[in-house]
Amino acid sequence: MKNEMLKEIRVEDAVGYTLAHDLTKIVPGEFKGRAFKKGHVIREEDIPELLNIGKEHIYVIDWKEGYLHENDAAIRLAKAIAGKNVEMNDPYEGKVTLTSSIYGLAKIDEELVHQINHVQDVALATIVNHKIVQPGSKLAGTRVLPLIVEEKWVEKVEQLVKGKAVIQVKEFIPFKVGLVTTGSEVYKGRIKDRFRPIIQRKLEAFGSTLIEQRFAPDDIDLIQREINDFVEKKVDLILVSGGMSVDPDDRSPFAIRELASEVVTQGTPMLPGSMLMIAYIGTIPVLGLPGGVLHDPYTAFDAVLPRILVGEKVTKEEIIRLGYGGYFGC
Numbered sequence: 001m002k003n004e005m006l007k008e009i010r011v012e013d014a015v016g017y018t019l020a021h022d023l024t025k026i027v028p029g030e031f032k033g034r035a036f037k038k039g040h041v042i043r044e045e046d047i048p049e050l051l052n053i054g055k056e057h058i059y060v061i062d063w064k065e066g067y068l069h070e071n072d073a074a075i076r077l078a079k080a081i082a083g084k085n086v087e088m089n090d091p092y093e094g095k096v097t098l099t100s101s102i103y104g105l106a107k108i109d110e111e112l113v114h115q116i117n118h119v120q121d122v123a124l125a126t127i128v129n130h131k132i133v134q135p136g137s138k139l140a141g142t143r144v145l146p147l148i149v150e151e152k153w154v155e156k157v158e159q160l161v162k163g164k165a166v167i168q169v170k171e172f173i174p175f176k177v178g179l180v181t182t183g184s185e186v187y188k189g190r191i192k193d194r195f196r197p198i199i200q201r202k203l204e205a206f207g208s209t210l211i212e213q214r215f216a217p218d219d220i221d222l223i224q225r226e227i228n229d230f231v232e233k234k235v236d237l238i239l240v241s242g243g244m245s246v247d248p249d250d251r252s253p254f255a256i257r258e259l260a261s262e263v264v265t266q267g268t269p270m271l272p273g274s275m276l277m278i279a280y281i282g283t284i285p286v287l288g289l290p291g292g293v294l295h296d297p298y299t300a301f302d303a304v305l306p307r308i309l310v311g312e313k314v315t316k317e318e319i320i321r322l323g324y325g326g327y328f329g330c
C-alpha cells in the first residue's frame, strides 16, 4: 500500500523539484551506485538519464509527525549499534556502513542482531563474530526498508540496544609469552624445533612477544619446572608444544592439569586442532598446542589465540561450538 505522504510527479514535470532520496543506477558488470543524490534539484537535462535508469516518476514527501526519512533512520540505527572503535559513513542509497577504526577483533552480539532484525522495517547485516579486522574494514550495513519509516521502529531498536554493545572492535593487548617446547626428540637434538618460528610469527601479528623458549624432555616434573618458571616470571601467557595426544610419551596434558587452577578444555571438536588444551594457573592462561600447528595454517589454536589476546576467557560452550564449521581438514 502506497504511503499517503508520498506524492508522485512525472519526471517530465519534475524540473525544479528536489529529489527525496538517492537514485540508483545499475549496469550489470559495469556500475552499481548512486546516479542522483538526495537533495539534487532536477534540471531539464537530467530527464533523459532519469528515464534511462527507469524512473518515470519521482516522489515529493508531504511530511507528517512521527515519521523519518530513510537516511535519518539509518543514521539513528547506526549510532545506536556502533560501539567502541566503530565509525560510520554518511548514508548512501539509504544505507549507513559501519567500519573499524583500528586493527582488532570484531565483537558482534549475534543474539541482539537477530532481535534488531525482528523489528519491523529494520535491516542490519553484519560480518560474523570474532573476525580479525583492519582499520577501514567493513563491519556492518544498516538501513530501513521503506523510504519513510515510522519513528517508533527506530526507537524500538534504540531501546533494545540501550547500554549494550552490538558491534565493537577490541584492541589486541601486547602479551609477554613463554613457550615450553616438550619432546625428547627435540630436547636431545634428534630433530630441530619447528614450533618457535611459527609461534613467534603468530604472536607478532597481534603485537605480542615471545619473550623466551624453554625445552623439556617427555618428563612431567621437568615440563612443570619450566611452566612454573614462567609463572614466577609473571608472563601473560604460557604455551606448551608437543606431547598432547595419546602416546605413552605424551606428558604435557598431565603436567598442565596438575598445575592448573582451572582446566577449560582438554581437546576441541575442531579439525585440525583437536588436541588443544586450555587451562589457567591463577590468571595466566596456559595453552597446550596441538601438533597440527606445525603443519596447518589454521587450527583451533588460531581460533582461540585472538580471543585470549584481547583479554577474553573462552568458555567450554564456545569450544564445543567450534565443531560446527570447524572442519578445515587435516
Ligand SMILES: Nc1nc2c(c(=O)[nH]1)N[C@H]1C(S)=C(S)[C@@H](COP(=O)(O)OP(=O)(O)OC[C@H]3O[C@@H](n4cnc5c(N)ncnc54)[C@H](O)[C@@H]3O)O[C@H]1N2
Binding pocket: 181, 182, 183, 185, 186, 191, 192, 193, 194, 195, 241, 242, 243, 244, 245, 246, 247, 250, 273, 274, 275, 289, 290, 291, 292, 294
Ligand atoms: N592414534 C592417534 N594418533 C593421533 C592422535 C590421536 O588422538 N590418536 N591425535 C593426532 C593429533 S590431533 C595430533 S595433533 C598429533 C600429534 O600430537 P602431539 O601434540 O602429541 O605431538 P607429538 O606426538 O609430540 O609429535 C608429533 C610429531 O611432531 C613432531 N614434533 C613435535 N614437536 C616438535 C617440534 N618442536 N619441532 C618439530 N617437530 C616436532 C614430532 O617429532 C612428531 O613427529 O597426533 C595425532 N595422532
Ligand code: MOO
Binding pocket: 270, 271, 272, 273, 274, 275, 276, 290, 291, 292, 293, 299, 330
Ligand atoms: O590436534 Mo591435531 O593438531 O588436530 O593434528
